[in-house]
């Protein structure tokens with residue numbers, strides 16, 4: 375939760391040349407968190423899909439909410455995905471939804487990779 379999933383997606387879209395500036399959930403400029411409630415509360419409430427080009431391939435990216443209440447959107451997104459990116463907040467470590475999402479992706483036989491965010495925060499103790 376709040377590990378930085380939407381920020382990562384916004385940055386990928388910028389690096390891929392899809393947007394002129396990396397959007398931010400902090401200042402309501404995210405390309406993904408576009409619903410009024412998401413902007414107001416600064417967290418994703420539903421899944422949003424975007425796409426970018428890489429090596430002549432079109433990559434579809436689904437950003438899903440991290441709050442446990444919205445886990446259904448994660449499960450739905452995994453049904454449409456080939457690969458799952460599980461984002462971990464280095465400051466707080468592995469959370470309940472981290473395990474659940476990883477498990478659901480495994481159950482569906484998806485390739486998974488882990489992105490560790492917020493390594494720059496104070497008191498982060500990486501092994």
Ligand SMILES: Nc1nc2c(ncn2[C@@H]2O[C@H](COP(=O)(O)OP(=O)(O)OP(=O)(O)O)[C@@H](O)[C@H]2O)c(=O)[nH]1
Nearest residue numbers: 375376377378379380381399417418439440491492
């Ligand atoms: N210090 C630091 N802050 C980050 C990093 N990535 C994201 N953030 C901040 O973390 C907060 C939450 O980022 P989001 O991208 O909205 O997090 P999320 O995982 O999409 O959150 P939910 O949709 O609520 O699950 C924002 O204030 C971001 O600016 C990072 O690598 N380092």
Ligand SMILES: [Mg+2]
Nearest residue numbers: 379380417418
């Ligand atoms: Mg989000």
